[in-house]
Amino acid sequence: MGYRKPISEMTREEAEAVRRLARRQSYLQAAGKAGLIDPTEAIARIRYLHDGRGVTFREIERVSGVTLRSIHRLYRGGAMSCRYATAVALLGARFEFEGQSWLPRYRVTRRLHALVAAGFSWKYLAERLGTTIDILHRSGTTPGPGKAAASWGAGVLRLYDELERVDPLDVGMSVNSVSRVRSIARRNGFPPRSCWDPDTIDDSEAIPEWTGECGTTEGNHIHRRDNIPMCEPCRRAQAALRAERRAK
Numbered sequence: 001m002g003y004r005k006p007i008s009e010m011t012r013e014e015a016e017a018v019r020r021l022a023r024r025q026s027y028l029q030a031a032g033k034a035g036l037i038d039p040t041e042a043i044a045r046i047r048y049l050h051d052g053r054g055v056t057f058r059e060i061e062r063v064s065g066v067t068l069r070s071i072h073r074l075y076r077g078g079a080m081s082c083r084y085a086t087a088v089a090l091l092g093a094r095f096e097f098e099g100q101s102w103l104p105r106y107r108v109t110r111r112l113h114a115l116v117a118a119g120f121s122w123k124y125l126a127e128r129l130g131t132t133i134d135i136l137h138r139s140g141t142t143p144g145p146g147k148a149a150a151s152w153g154a155g156v157l158r159l160y161d162e163l164e165r166v167d168p169l170d171v172g173m174s175v176n177s178v179s180r181v182r183s184i185a186r187r188n189g190f191p192p193r194s195c196w197d198p199d200t201i202d203d204s205e206a207i208p209e210w211t212g213e214c215g216t217t218e219g220n221h222i223h224r225r226d227n228i229p230m231c232e233p234c235r236r237a238q239a240a241l242r243a244e245r246r247a248k
């Protein structure tokens, strides 16, 4: 998801920062100190990403190619200098949210619901995303269309991919809390992962497919027969049938 931006695609500020580094580098080369530079800009970049946009250190490592160890060292302020290549990698690494400040909320909410339905707690998800339970919960429970801040919304998309085939018991959650979280999800009608496929989860028109017949009276019947939490399209289909019968 991240890649090194060519200078032609950078904003003026980014391009200027890279050029500043290049100028300093040629000075240092001339002065015989090639390779090591003032770390101020690299540190500012890490702080912006981590503190300002909620990007995890691991994610910064993955996208920039700079090692976790260097990132930590710079972040903690213990570095008097950093490698030129490190600074360029950090300043040039591009994250999905940059250039776009939001994602449609349904893309984020559907994934959060599916993860909770699988048994991952809000607390676990918030920790993994470097955000707060409040923010997640608000996004996960606000109905209707809307926007999610891309800073952490993009993180939800990535985390969903990462956890797609993972059992919450394998990440250290207890049997009790998994079953508690699952029953909360069930009570709230959160569609589980099995209701979605890659073609539907990002399609605003698609509905979660619980029964194979969702949105029809047959779907409504299957929900009740198999004790599957009722979904809104099936509830509406049944209500429409009843209204039709009454009208006759």
Ligand SMILES: [Zn+2]
Binding pocket: 210, 211, 213, 214, 215, 219, 220, 223, 230, 231, 232, 233, 234
């Ligand atoms: Zn249904």
